[in-house]
Amino acid sequence: MPLQKLLKAEWSGLLLVVTLAIILIGYLKPSFLTPFNIQILLAAISVNMVIALAQMLIVGIGQMNLSVGAIGGLVAISFAGLMDVFQLPIPLAVLVGLLIGLAAGLFNGVIIAFTGISAFIITLASLSVFKGINLGITEAQPFYGVAESVKSFGNSSFIGTLPLLILPALLALIGVWFLLNRMRFGRHVLAVGASPTAAGLVGISVRNIVIGTHALSGLLAAVAGMMVVARLQIGQPTIGDDWLILSFAAPVIGGAVLAGGHVNVIGTLLGVTTIAIITQALVLFEIDPFIVQIFLGLLILWAVGINRLRDLRLTLFSKPA
Amino acid sequence: MASAQESSLSTNSRDRSSIRNFFFSNEFGLLFLILVFATIFALLTTGFTSRFNLYALGRNISIDVVIGFSMMVVIVTGGLNLSVGSIGVSAVMFGGWLIEGMGSNLPIALILLLLGGGLLGAVNGVMVVRTGVHSFIITLATMSVYFGLMIWLTQAEAFRNLPPEVATFGRTKIYGYLSPLLLISLGVAIMLAVLYRYTSLGRNMLAAGANPTAAELSGVNVKRTFILCHALSGLLAALAATMLTCRTGAAIPSMTGHIGQDWLLPAFLAPVLGGTLLSGGKVSVLGTFFGAVLVSLLTNGLLLLQVSEFWVQAVLGALLLSAVLLEKLRNVVLLQNRFI
Structure with a gap:
């Protein structure tokens, strides 16, 4: 039952993405999961x-x-x-x-x-x-x-x-x-x-x-x-x-x-976490920090697109027969 | 299309039905304020009427006017464009790269950078029209994307070795106190006034902004019109960023502030003071022009009055606030007079 409830929540997809990102980055860069780094991440x-x-x-x-x-x-x-x-x-x-x-x-x-x-x-x-x-x-x-x-x-x-x-x-x-x-x-x-x-x-x-x-x-x-x-x-x-x-x-x-x-x-908490992880990952992989700005903008566009799709699906389902 | 034109024309004629209404118009109010403040500054400060100050003021006005227009043409659609600052600086940096990196000559770089700015705007337009999401959020995202791309590609390095003509043009004085930049902004104003008054494209923009559904039913391609806006x-x-580059003599990544935020206030101040309806469908080219003049005049005069430049920003914010409040009050008074 709790699992079903979790899947029904609109942020379940986001939670999956965040979890996978943490596992992937932690696997590629073990320094991501050091206590020091986690503390920085949590403060942000x-x-x-x-x-x-x-x-x-x-x-x-x-x-x-x-x-x-x-x-x-x-x-x-x-x-x-x-x-x-x-x-x-x-x-x-x-x-x-x-x-x-x-x-x-x-x-x-x-x-x-x-x-x-x-x-x-x-x-x-x-x-x-x-x-x-x-x-x-x-x-x-x-x-x-x-x-x-x-x-x-x-x-x-x-x-x-x-x-x-x-x-x-x-x-x-x-x-x-x-x-x-x-x-x-x-x-x-x-x-x-x-x-x-x-x-x-x-x-x-x-x-x-x-x-x-x-x-x-x-x-x-x-x-x-x-x-x-x-x-x-x-x-x-x-x-x-x-x-x-x-x-x-x-x-x-x-x-x-x-x-x-x-x-x-x-959902907002997961949104904040997503942004923080991406920002951290860019630093860890020594990718140009200027790219963070591009990512933030693209994330908004992506999220707007996803929300839009969800709205469309909702309106399709809620249409009276 | 015809019916949409007629409806917006009839609103215009009703607005102009009495001469008394002219004195209640934004344009008149702004002109009055400009004259009042110019007199105050001329009397209270020593440098205001000097040739150099008038020249510097004219140069600032010309840039603020074009920044205001860049927002006005989108407000027509009932939307907005938060990315004007980002587009401006991105276009100019593109132009700087064409000249310094590719060895392109000045006219070609100029044309390409203007087209580049137009393209970035069109990308905004396509996304707004395709997704149906409000332009606020789309341009909020693209202001970050464009600025990020620009700063990443340029590594935040300025282009300082532009052809000397750029800086020379920015320094040119006609009759000792007139900047040629002012002529450019006057030219843009006239073209926009002609666009909105005499061309079917401009009338379509107004009609689509006033009521998209009605415009669509009258045969206007609303989506294409919005993308063009x-x-x-x-x-x-x-163009505004190019004029700014002429003034500074170099293309600098930070010239419009972090993600172009520094342009937001001047961009909205001029059209809003000028009486452009935020809900779309009504513009005042003359009002936007006067709005930008008033803003530049106040900034200039306050600085001459030894007001710290840091407080000037607070004053401009208060100006925007009082302008919209007065506008509201005026509407209430006018409405009551009509009904009593």
Whole structure:
């Protein structure tokens, strides 16, 4: 029975691909499965998972958030700057970081919900505002004075090779899964994504859902930004610049429907893992790192093609006789 | 086709039914803002009206205008093209390779690089039309693919030994303050205006963008039209990057930022400020032109006012935000006036 259930899951194919890739790469390059390498891989997956979740929620309501990276970057430099310049204790700095992310997400959500202007344009504009504030504060110089315990959090591992960074990622993963599958708010998110009109007619406040989802997205972007600070050991102003493609690639590979209403947390995790494995493999096989960019783009196209085929099959089967 | 033309023409004539509406038009608003800001900058800064600054401003305007057009021609279809920056830099690097690697002469390299840009755009168009997936995700993927291919093939090395004519052209001053690049962008603007107003291809593009089903029923080949829109976008992106190369004198892989992201804001600012409908079917060539002028003017003036270049980006983002909010407000006010 569990096996059948597993095969039925839409991410089963992806799981097979990931497993085969791990076995194949591990066979060809034994260094792939050394504890050190696994730790690097898991740290990358942890950070990217939170970034992908921040975008996945917005894809769930049928919108997009181009400013995920800009929010992450702004929080990252604020977090590092508060510790460096103002010597703020870590919990307080984390709290302020989370609040900035939440506020940035609320800003997006409120404008989109109240004006009805496309999320694309609003988040493109807010991307520039957040990034501009980031550069205005830092003048493109990193903050180096990150607290020692934050640095060690980004570097240490527990139970053998598990990086500590996996803890916030797991928390986010379980939280979002629980939200979307077990909580009223999450079900409403998907309902709004599937059809805002229908959701509105059954009494869901579309406006509140849009605002709440964007606020959550900002919060997750903030968590990701602070995780990157812990991993890089400095507050780089460029943090978040390269999140855009990744944040869309992982949910789409994981089976998210861009029109909204359908996202998959486990699929997104496998999408993030696929990307991390490919990136690692290119490094291990000493293939030009520039190729990563090509692979990411092709992965999106491939995933879109697969999703398209699945949709076609579904519509064929669901046609009334 | 005829009925689609008529419907879009009648919308136009209704828009123009009263002269009062002209003063509510985007073009007028932009012109007003341009004049206001130009006056403010001329009064508050010392260098704004200097010949050199006007020359530099004109050069920036000309490039921003073409970047804006490269996005506008796709927004017509109700889609977008995130890969303009990637296409632009890829095309220019291709041209640089033709000249330095293959010893090709300048005119041939120029033609081939423009066609190359058009081809990359057409690839976007074919994939959008064939899969039916929104152009956002297709061009998001290709912006990564094109940029990755370019940076892999060039190994991130710039082409700095271009023929001297390239840099000379970028430095040329007509009457001491006019850049020839400005004439190119004016030429492109006129051609686009003619395309959308007087040619059946341009009218088909508008009709297909406004309502694909109706256009298809009226005999427009919507798929082919959309592919042409994307190809035109790629061509214009290549042209904009070529103009940028004339200004810098070299073809540099990072000239449009990581995966071409730096062009996204200027590319959307100009058409959106200019009143191009994001849902497709309506363009304003003049509005996009004015939009790009306003953006370049603000950037230039703020820098002269000693605003750090880092804050200028925040201001431009805020400008886009306030522009769409004002537009929304204007529509609400106009709608209420009509009904009361």
